Amino acid sequence: MDLRGRHVISIADFSREEILHILRSAAEMELGRPAEPLAGRLMATLFFEPSTRTRLSFEAAMLKLGGRVMGFSDPGSSSAKKGESLADTIRMIERYADVIVMRHPRDGAARLAAEVSRVPVINGGDGSNQHPTQTFLDLYTISRIFPQLVEGGLTVGFAGDLRYGRTVHSLISALCHFGGRIKLVAPRGLELPPQYEQEARAHGLHIETVPTLQAAIDACDVLYMTRLQEERFPDPLEFDHIKASYRITASMLSSAKPSMRILHPLPRVNEIAADVDDTVHAHYFTQAANGIPVRQAILGLVLGAV
Amino acid sequence: MDLRGRHVISIADFSREEILHILRSAAEMELGRPAEPLAGRLMATLFFEPSTRTRLSFEAAMLKLGGRVMGFSDPGSSSAKKGESLADTIRMIERYADVIVMRHPRDGAARLAAEVSRVPVINGGDGSNQHPTQTFLDLYTISRIFPQLVEGGLTVGFAGDLRYGRTVHSLISALCHFGGRIKLVAPRGLELPPQYEQEARAHGLHIETVPTLQAAIDACDVLYMTRLQEERFPDPLEFDHIKASYRITASMLSSAKPSMRILHPLPRVNEIAADVDDTVHAHYFTQAANGIPVRQAILGLVLGAV
Amino acid sequence: MDLRGRHVISIADFSREEILHILRSAAEMELGRPAEPLAGRLMATLFFEPSTRTRLSFEAAMLKLGGRVMGFSDPGSSSAKKGESLADTIRMIERYADVIVMRHPRDGAARLAAEVSRVPVINGGDGSNQHPTQTFLDLYTISRIFPQLVEGGLTVGFAGDLRYGRTVHSLISALCHFGGRIKLVAPRGLELPPQYEQEARAHGLHIETVPTLQAAIDACDVLYMTRLQEERFPDPLEFDHIKASYRITASMLSSAKPSMRILHPLPRVNEIAADVDDTVHAHYFTQAANGIPVRQAILGLVLGAV
Numbered sequence: 001m002d003l004r005g006r007h008v009i010s011i012a013d014f015s016r017e018e019i020l021h022i023l024r025s026a027a028e029m030e031l032g033r034p035a036e037p038l039a040g041r042l043m044a045t046l047f048f049e050p051s052t053r054t055r056l057s058f059e060a061a062m063l064k065l066g067g068r069v070m071g072f073s074d075p076g077s078s079s080a081k082k083g084e085s086l087a088d089t090i091r092m093i094e095r096y097a098d099v100i101v102m103r104h105p106r107d108g109a110a111r112l113a114a115e116v117s118r119v120p121v122i123n124g125g126d127g128s129n130q131h132p133t134q135t136f137l138d139l140y141t142i143s144r145i146f147p148q149l150v151e152g153g154l155t156v157g158f159a160g161d162l163r164y165g166r167t168v169h170s171l172i173s174a175l176c177h178f179g180g181r182i183k184l185v186a187p188r189g190l191e192l193p194p195q196y197e198q199e200a201r202a203h204g205l206h207i208e209t210v211p212t213l214q215a216a217i218d219a220c221d222v223l224y225m226t227r228l229q230e231e232r233f234p235d236p237l238e239f240d241h242i243k244a245s246y247r248i249t250a251s252m253l254s255s256a257k258p259s260m261r262i263l264h265p266l267p268r269v270n271e272i273a274a275d276v277d278d279t280v281h282a283h284y285f286t287q288a289a290n291g292i293p294v295r296q297a298i299l300g301l302v303l304g305a306v
Numbered sequence: 307m308d309l310r311g312r313h314v315i316s317i318a319d320f321s322r323e324e325i326l327h328i329l330r331s332a333a334e335m336e337l338g339r340p341a342e343p344l345a346g347r348l349m350a351t352l353f354f355e356p357s358t359r360t361r362l363s364f365e366a367a368m369l370k371l372g373g374r375v376m377g378f379s380d381p382g383s384s385s386a387k388k389g390e391s392l393a394d395t396i397r398m399i400e401r402y403a404d405v406i407v408m409r410h411p412r413d414g415a416a417r418l419a420a421e422v423s424r425v426p427v428i429n430g431g432d433g434s435n436q437h438p439t440q441t442f443l444d445l446y447t448i449s450r451i452f453p454q455l456v457e458g459g460l461t462v463g464f465a466g467d468l469r470y471g472r473t474v475h476s477l478i479s480a481l482c483h484f485g486g487r488i489k490l491v492a493p494r495g496l497e498l499p500p501q502y503e504q505e506a507r508a509h510g511l512h513i514e515t516v517p518t519l520q521a522a523i524d525a526c527d528v529l530y531m532t533r534l535q536e537e538r539f540p541d542p543l544e545f546d547h548i549k550a551s552y553r554i555t556a557s558m559l560s561s562a563k564p565s566m567r568i569l570h571p572l573p574r575v576n577e578i579a580a581d582v583d584d585t586v587h588a589h590y591f592t593q594a595a596n597g598i599p600v601r602q603a604i605l606g607l608v609l610g611a612v
Numbered sequence: 613m614d615l616r617g618r619h620v621i622s623i624a625d626f627s628r629e630e631i632l633h634i635l636r637s638a639a640e641m642e643l644g645r646p647a648e649p650l651a652g653r654l655m656a657t658l659f660f661e662p663s664t665r666t667r668l669s670f671e672a673a674m675l676k677l678g679g680r681v682m683g684f685s686d687p688g689s690s691s692a693k694k695g696e697s698l699a700d701t702i703r704m705i706e707r708y709a710d711v712i713v714m715r716h717p718r719d720g721a722a723r724l725a726a727e728v729s730r731v732p733v734i735n736g737g738d739g740s741n742q743h744p745t746q747t748f749l750d751l752y753t754i755s756r757i758f759p760q761l762v763e764g765g766l767t768v769g770f771a772g773d774l775r776y777g778r779t780v781h782s783l784i785s786a787l788c789h790f791g792g793r794i795k796l797v798a799p800r801g802l803e804l805p806p807q808y809e810q811e812a813r814a815h816g817l818h819i820e821t822v823p824t825l826q827a828a829i830d831a832c833d834v835l836y837m838t839r840l841q842e843e844r845f846p847d848p849l850e851f852d853h854i855k856a857s858y859r860i861t862a863s864m865l866s867s868a869k870p871s872m873r874i875l876h877p878l879p880r881v882n883e884i885a886a887d888v889d890d891t892v893h894a895h896y897f898t899q900a901a902n903g904i905p906v907r908q909a910i911l912g913l914v915l916g917a918v
Binding site for chain 3: 052053056057059060063064069073074266267268269285288289291292
Binding site: 044074082084088091095 | 358359362363365366369370375379380572573574575591594595597598
């Protein structure tokens with residue numbers, strides 16, 4: 001399967017077979033390769049919005065494959081503030097670099113960049129829209145623990161802000177390739193938008209809302225936790241109240257399946273108590289670490305080097 | 307010709323023969339070299355003022371030659387705000403790096419840095435003063451399209467802010483080495499300072515002002531367009547009016563020579579309409595791309611490695 | 613001696629033998645090594661507070677040893693502002709990088725990071741607390757000029773802000789391993805905290821306060837000068853007055869020992885006049901340059917590669 005030259009803008013652009021190919025390639029990367037397949041290649045990281053985790057994991061991935069990195073981590077140092085259009089910035093950078101990793105506050109910015117760029121553009125998050133490499137690493141993380149993912153044998157729970165959480169939307173869309181059961185639990189007003197529920201049903205998944213976080217913990221193989229953001233709540237008191245009921249503590253895990261694993265796109269604030277970190281269920285730091293082999297695989301594949 | 311150890315502060319520091327040597331070296335760089343002549347060498351990028359384009363093209367140039375890069379892209383992260391003098395900062399960095407690329411908001415800062423540094427200092431722009439590598443890439447771009455540049459056979463037009471545009475001043479000075487004809491068109495109050503006109507005449511160039519942008523388009527082999535900056539105009543209404551008459555659109559190009567090429571130091575804002583991009587006359591993105599081989603040549607030459 | 617995997621948090625964590633081992637390793641680094649012992653290793657620079665000098669000298673050290681570098685230079689681009697705890701940030705980065713260099717405005721932050729990290733953490737300064745690699749480079753600088761340091765044969769003076777200057781405190785603690793004589797001179801209110809004086813006496817050093825900067829200059833082999841910071845003085849007039857009496861000029865050096873050397877952690881502002889730079893006594897830029905071999909030694913040692 002040849003992904004050379006492909007842009008990586010939305011998880012929806014990838015077929016089941018392509019997703020599985022990327023996950024297999026990530027597994028090979030994780031074994032470690034002494035060679036440097038991207039020696040002499042140059043990656044530009046254009047972060048029109050800061051994101052330490054995404055940027056550093058792309059940079060680590062590129063550097064570990066022998067490639068080189070340049071870019072900016074902050075809109076303040078870009079030409080955008082002189083009034084340059086994004087299209088013009090991309091037309092310049094595509095002549096300097098072999099691949100562009102871009103994060104932008106505006107929905108659709110990555111797609112626009114891909115349309116003008118002759119080198120692959122990898123979307124590192126565009127507004128509330130897409131962050132496909134996060135979804136690849138979520139899938140990779142799940143498939144490493146539960147190979148039965150691809151046969152639709154899993155129950156995956158989603159908790160927290162399901163309305164605005166783009167990682168949730170993308171992962172649910174991706175799970176449509178594989179089947180299985182989905183459990184949802186969200187505060188009133190932050191429920192999953194109906195189109196994602198419809199999409200899942202249309203693909204034969206069993207999807208339902210459960211009443212409490214505890215119910216999700218008890219039912220799932222994988223629980224995908226997200227952060228509640230205070231700015232989504234008009235009333236600070238309401239936020240404090242809701243926050244308390246969307247917080248996992250170690251004592252809540254006694255009735256979970258022993259094999260259950262908690263994921264979180266990070267950063268977490270209060271929604272997972274520190275005492276969870278020491279349980280067998282905590283898997284979010286391993287998930288973050290999986291960003292490296294997954295991004296190595298994507299970089300290697302779009303550059304035609306692995 | 308040995309340029310090892312040379313500072314690159316002003317285009318005026320270079321003879322005709324040296325300029326031609328650098329352009330030839332850039333052409334060799336553009337052919338691509340498998341070797342890494344700057345392996346083990348370290349470039350420091352000291353950007354006391356942000357400039358994405360200049361910084362990234364220097365970094366790409368260094369990395370493509372096998373060198374390594376460190377530095378800052380923003381005055382906020384420099385020691386200058388603790389009150390350290392520029393001379394002291396340079397005395398530190400020259401002990402860490404093999405070559406220094408510096409951009410500074412103050413006129414003359416690069417010359418000062420060169421006076422205290424034992425490693426080559428390359429001026430990436432100092433205030434309104436000089437930006438010599440831009441001029442080298444402008445010359446390189448013109449010479450690649452029109453080899454007759456060096457025999458003085460070209461008509462080069464300059465349009466827009468000719469008073470404050472340092473790239474215009476430097477390129478006119480550099481053209482004095484080669485001869486030819488120059489056409490100028492600028493809003494009232496933003497005309498070319500008389501000393502540049504005198505310098506051109508003293509070197510035997512034919513230089514004259516034309517009444518309209520259209521007249522410049524029709525007369526030139528190369529049209530060098532620049533950005534008008536609102537802050538130069540006391541009256542916003544006047545700016546809007548002038549801006550409209552300093553804007554190239556595709557329809558204005560029908561009477562241009564077929565071989566005419568438009569350059570622009572970028573970023574452009576409104577002064578070149580997007581429909582120009584698809585004409586044969588648009589050459590500004592290729593010009594930007596030429597920043598890489600030109601800066602490769604300069605880095606290689608001052609480090610004595612090519 | 614095996615320092616593989618060691619965190620470098622405080623100079624107090626190192627024995628006399630370990631310090632000497634690091635200084636010997638730095639001397640080997642300074643000879644230059646053609647090999648790249650850290651090829652394939654990745655250093656993360658986490659600067660929650662900007663520090664150009666420290667960051668660039670670590671980066672230069674890593675790059676010169678063939679390693680690679682990524683990170684942030686500024687808290688603005690870190691996840692900390694999304695509310696992520698330092699511990700979580702470290703748990704992520706330790707999975708991306710082989711060694712972490714960290715600077716943080718909070719006392720004790722580096723120790724906390726070391727407690728959660730499985731890769732070595734090197735403290736690049738935590739608040740007013742510790743900056744151990746500065747102390748190693750200070751010791752290295754002194755030992756290169758005066759090998760008799762290790763036999764306690766030196767008189768070292770400290771001038772300026774001895775109360776808040778963490779480089780002063782750490783160097784005095786380190787000198788306790790070697791013996792010798794210490795002379796102190798500080799403005800009223802900025803004297804050395806008594807515990808450091810007691811520590812020095814307990815280790816058999818002769819330590820005393822001298823009345824004037826001139827007295828310190830005349831008595832010492834090494835004079836360690838520090839910057840007075842205006843914000844330490846309630847009264848700006850008092851600051852101006854004190855500043856004038858804590859300023860070394862070339863004419864004050866005529867009665868110094870010919871072999872006397874002035875050190876300064878830099879940046880200096882007014883406390884060392886520019887005319888001192890041209891005297892044989894000025895040694896602060898060489899001191900800054902020694903940051904490279906010392907940090908190369910530390911990186912090589914904690915990574916088990918030299």
